[in-house]
Amino acid sequence: MNKLLVGFLIISVIAEGILTSLPLVLISLILFTIRTRNHDVFFYAFISGIFLDILHVRPIGETSIFFAIVLLLIFLYERKFEISSLLFALLATLVSTSFYLLIFQVPGSLIQIIFSVLVAGLIFSLSDMSFIRDKSAENL
Amino acid sequence: MVRRGSIVPVFFFFIVLASISYGLSQTSVGGQTVGIVELLLAPLQHNLFSAVAADRNDNSPVQKLQQENSQLRTQLAHYQQQDKEIQALRDQFNTQSPPPSTLLPAQVVGLRSFIPGVSLPEQLIIDKGLKEGLRVGSIIVYKNELVGRVSRSTDHLSLVDLSYKKGFSMTAETSSSHALGISKGQGQGAILFDNVVLSETLAGGDVVVTKGSQELDGTGAPPGLVIGKIISIDKKASNLFQTAKVQPLFDSRTLTTVFVLPVTK
Numbered sequence: 001m002n003k004l005l006v007g008f009l010i011i012s013v014i015a016e017g018i019l020t021s022l023p024l025v026l027i028s029l030i031l032f033t034i035r036t037r038n039h040d041v042f043f044y045a046f047i048s049g050i051f052l053d054i055l056h057v058r059p060i061g062e063t064s065i066f067f068a069i070v071l072l073l074i075f076l077y078e079r080k081f082e083i084s085s086l087l088f089a090l091l092a093t094l095v096s097t098s099f100y101l102l103i104f105q106v107p108g109s110l111i112q113i114i115f116s117v118l119v120a121g122l123i124f125s126l127s128d129m130s131f132i133r134d135k136s137a138e139n140l
Numbered sequence: 141m142v143r144r145g146s147i148v149p150v151f152f153f154f155i156v157l158a159s160i161s162y163g164l165s166q167t168s169v170g171g172q173t174v175g176i177v178e179l180l181l182a183p184l185q186h187n188l189f190s191a192v193a194a195d196r197n198d199n200s201p202v203q204k205l206q207q208e209n210s211q212l213r214t215q216l217a218h219y220q221q222q223d224k225e226i227q228a229l230r231d232q233f234n235t236q237s238p239p240p241s242t243l244l245p246a247q248v249v250g251l252r253s254f255i256p257g258v259s260l261p262e263q264l265i266i267d268k269g270l271k272e273g274l275r276v277g278s279i280i281v282y283k284n285e286l287v288g289r290v291s292r293s294t295d296h297l298s299l300v301d302l303s304y305k306k307g308f309s310m311t312a313e314t315s316s317s318h319a320l321g322i323s324k325g326q327g328q329g330a331i332l333f334d335n336v337v338l339s340e341t342l343a344g345g346d347v348v349v350t351k352g353s354q355e356l357d358g359t360g361a362p363p364g365l366v367i368g369k370i371i372s373i374d375k376k377a378s379n380l381f382q383t384a385k386v387q388p389l390f391d392s393r394t395l396t397t398v399f400v401l402p403v404t405k
Contacts, residue, residue: 014188016252017185017250018185018188018189018249018250018251018252019188019189019250019251019252019253020252020253020255021252021253021261039147039150042150042151042153042154043154045154046154046157046158049158050161054174054177054178054181054297055181055185055250055265056250056252056265056299057265057292057293057294057297057298057299058292059162059165059166060161060162060164060165060170060174061158061159061160061161061162061165062162064154064157064158064161065155065158065159065162068151068154068155068158071151072147072148072151075147075151076147107262107305107306107327
């Protein structure tokens, strides 16, 4: 499953860097955090943020800082509440993409937020299937 | 699932790292390093963008058949890209104003829109930057049409706000009646020609051109660049001004080569 999410993250960096204004990298980082709860996600956030900043002609480090703050909030929330649910994935995507699009002044934000939530739901469901398959393989 | 220690030190480590990266990128050495990375990434960006741009123009039956063969398709995309560049250069050199000899050709390496190839982008990224003489405020044209204005620039890349982006404004006039106004970007390919006094005459189909807004530092648009054509007019006797909706003549989704106006001092 990690490979699936890392693969999605790499594709997201390329797609968001060159073609689309959808915050695909943020979505994949949120899903990566929810699924793995591994602190390595900060490293991925830092690297992908740097690449996005270069590709978007932004000050280097800006996006990485935003990603790190979002991930910290998810990890802090995870201490008290269960985060491995579709509802949390959708809510976290909704709130964080809203701030992301607002802070980085991406035009046409509302429709992009809705679309981002749909994409997050789809990827979460896909990773859910992969997660269940991995667990079954482990049990066997 | 892997869990390791407290999250706060990890968070602060990466925040400090990102801040150091920010600080370093502001220095000349850091800027040069970023410039090198930009140069290394530029071919990847350009090739990916070209492949997508070629896809958008894939209409003929021959091209549809060629999609079955991925290798041929890649070659085709490459040749199509070259053709478009040659066509763009020919068009530009057939245009007398602005003089072609003074223009700097730039490749579009990023065209971020909601749905690539379908929704209209509001910004594009070109492969020329500070090292090539661009600066914030440099004007980007295609033929004699105003495409946009540079809003951010690094050593080898620049971000261009398109003429219809929300917040983009420029003094303009109609080419036939010389009615003076302000062209204001409305987003999604729409421009509003605003602040035109009621006594002026506007007509559908009239071409709106830049009035000329050059700054003391040499940036800004020269007069006579085409902004678009009037598609509808809103004139009410009770209003202080009349307005008109203007449609740009260029299709931003298919732009692969644009031209930078030199900064005159």
